[in-house]
Amino acid sequence: MHEYAFFLGCIAPNRYPGCEASAIKTSEKVGIKLLPLKGASCCPAPGAFGSIDLNVWYAMAARNLVLAEEMKKDITLICNGCYKSIWEVNHILKHNDELRDNVNEVLAEIDMQFKGSIDVWHLAELYYDEKICGVQKIKDSVTTPLTGAKIAPHYGCHLMKPQKERHFGDTENPMWFEELIAALGCEPVQYRNKMQCCGAGGGVRGYDIVHALDITNEKLINVREVGADAITEVCPFCQLQFDRGQIEIKEKFGDVYNIPVLHYNELLGLAQGMSPQDLALDLHAIDCTPFLQKVL
């Protein structure tokens, strides 16, 4: 069993608890144990905090990292936004002495010190990693294949970009997420401009909702064009933007899509036999029932 400190973030536990519940249960079936990271806070939001003062962003993310350092466990998480804060600040502070000293000066006020002794992983990347889990192991864990469903993958931005600072390779047309989706028995579909942003990041959702939704709308048009039954992603903030965003798009632009949006963990949970009730799919703004009827 590989053990990790599970960094929850905000939107997964506080808006889509099914993402949290399914992460804990699905990972256990493939040999990954998620331990609670007690006292963790918001990552903090890279768009909001990073835009105001990067130094506070470094220090706040470092506090979360130190909590896991004290547990002597690597962190895993299920949100691209959290990945940007937690992974990137860990990376920066490990390699930039000046910034690390500044952060440690502040952390000393609360009797903490950033040591740089752990690594940070997205759970999806652990699922794909042959050394930890791998696609075959995911495939073997499936009891209810989601046969017949066309799934549009949304990678999001902050997991893989900027490419040069990450380790995921190509960001123009990656295919690793498709492999994870196909392992569940469903069909990943390609659509126009797959790597485009959901529109929510950088504080834009709060600053100019119509602008953010217009970006989302473009993605939804492209997803509908290929007849996808659902969108899947690895970021609860993207999920919120696509899911609640469809309601807002209906109100503001009059466009109706009704495309269910599920986190990859929720999809994996369904494939491993969890019921829609176990995943709190009723909290999703877009009704998942037609999709569920198709696959279950």
Add this chain to the structure above:
Amino acid sequence: MAAKSYNISELDNKLADRRYHLADSNPEFTQKILKTSRTIANMCYQCGTCTGSCPSAPRSSYRIRLFMRRCVLGLENESLTDPDLWLCTTCYSCTDRCPRDIAPTDVIMAMRNLAFKRDIIPKNFLQTVQLIYNSGHGVPNNDVNRAARTKLGLPADPPTTHTYAEFIPGIQKIIDHYELKANADRILKGD
């Protein structure tokens, strides 16, 4: 974001070339952005790949290439007072495609940091600060969600600062160190 710092004297000399600065430009602005963003905007040759990759560009007047030019020319006021500064979703498409290996996204983030120092900041950013200061979460829990969590067999509140509130004073100390909450309250009050 590049995790390196550039302390090369030869490079500094090249970047100090001020022939192209205008009367209303501030060379220090360019230097401040370089320090915060740790990316060299001066390498930009204005090809426009960034704007062509930008999801915000087709639906607004926001042009990342323009901000890159403003950065190099030190056009501080023009950059920081432009409302378009806040339309970057930080998707890093421009950064991934830049043929000059610049990170335009990080230039925008550095400009936003400098704008905040002049009290120029959209309200929603400050509201996030207040929420995190009070609860540790930017998106706090609510009763509907607590009921749903309980049904799933999860604790009503996640094992974060929501359960362990004793960690919140530490978070407040960090934010107070940078006087962020005081400034957020002051700016929001003045609006």
